[in-house]
Amino acid sequence: MNHLFFIFFSLFSCLSNAMESSDQTFLIDLVNLNSSSHSIEGCDRVRQRISQEAKKLGLNVRTFELQEKRKILMIEAQDAQPEILFIGHVDTVFSKDSSFQKATLLKEKIKGPGVIDMKSGIVLMFSILKKLSPQNRKKVRILLNDDEELGSFISQKKLRELSRGIPYGLVFEPGLADGSFVQSHSGVFWFEVDVKGKAAHAGNHPERGVNACLQLSQWIQEIQKLENPKKKLTINVGKIEGGNQTNVVCENAKAFFDLRYVDPRDLESFKKQLHITLKTKTVFSDKKESVSVQWRHLVSIHSMPSSASEKIVSVAKKLAKKNHFDFRATHVGYASDANHLSTLGISLLVGVGPYGGHMHHSEEFMKISSYDSRLKFVTALVQKLLF
Helix, strand or coil: CHHHHHHHHHHHHHCCCCCCHHHHHHHHHHHCCCCECCCHHHHHHHHHHHHHHHHHCCCEEEEEECHHHCEEEEEECCCCCCCEEEEEECCECCCCCCCCCCCEECCCEEECCCHHHHHHHHHHHHHHHHHCCHHHHCCEEEEEECCHHHCCCCCHHHHHHHHCCCCEEEECCECCCCCCEEEEECEEEEEEEEEECECCECCCCHHHCECHHHHHHHHHHHHHCCCEHHHCEEEEEEEEEECCCCCECCCEEEEEEEEEECCHHHHHHHHHHHHHHHHHCCCCCCCCCCCEEEEEEEEEECCECHHHCHHHHHHHHHHHHHCCCCCCEEEECCCCHHHHHHHHCCEEEECCECCEECCCCCCCEEEHHHHHHHHHHHHHHHHHHHC
């Protein structure tokens, strides 16, 4: 065992300190191919470029066709017996007509659409595979979907099927700006509140109307009071619709909410409180005509608890301590495909990809030094998990 660790430590110490020019070329090629979640053709072009890279390493490439022309790309060695998943996505948030389309190579960073979310993560997967022995390469399965930025609602079922029974998963989303990894995710619950009142002329007979906009505005404030930041339960009203004309009492109004939570019990408690709030907190309780209200669940992604990362984080911490690497793992409020996989018993670590700043923004960039750091540590972590 001591001999094995010596070999392992030597590998960790001797990895290149600079991003290979071939890796830079691969990354720039991917970034320059627009792959908006809404562009099937763009995602196909990215998959083709990734497939070229996979075939250079003698890896098998398989595409799974899903509904609405969505696809999952699976890459692994011949006769693979996967023990570790490399998980990622080819889609980005940048539309085909966005002004932010091309990569720019600067002195210490690479700027471009999707460069950290998460095309550099995809390139890093292949850099790591190149460092592995042929035997260990057979223990890795790469899964890439194309609807992650939309919630993976089409691909998640197949993603879970292809992941089942594999003990470890590395999700190549970008690390946090300070280099931290991610060990837990909030759950996501989107819902709408739909209010119906009664229209009337705002000048001649305002008293005959029941203003749905007014009632909704009160309910929004009451719903916001149900937020509990100490429990990491947050509420955001992100969109409001209502009324037709200024001189007509508002007849219909809607609000769309984003709720984030950690403990599923807190979500269930919120639903009960929401029901009570919509029954009792009314502006028009003194009128015969009352507003009607319905709330409807839109999107739900369950949370990923820190227990889903416990095993792999323990290994990573020990590895980091022995090699004087500053390893940190934290909770984040956003979701990833790890949320969908966390109930399968896979030990997951998220945010293993390179990092930089301005994710989902026209200034998105990757620190080149973060690529080098991640390549060293994540390769060593993979080797350690496969010992």
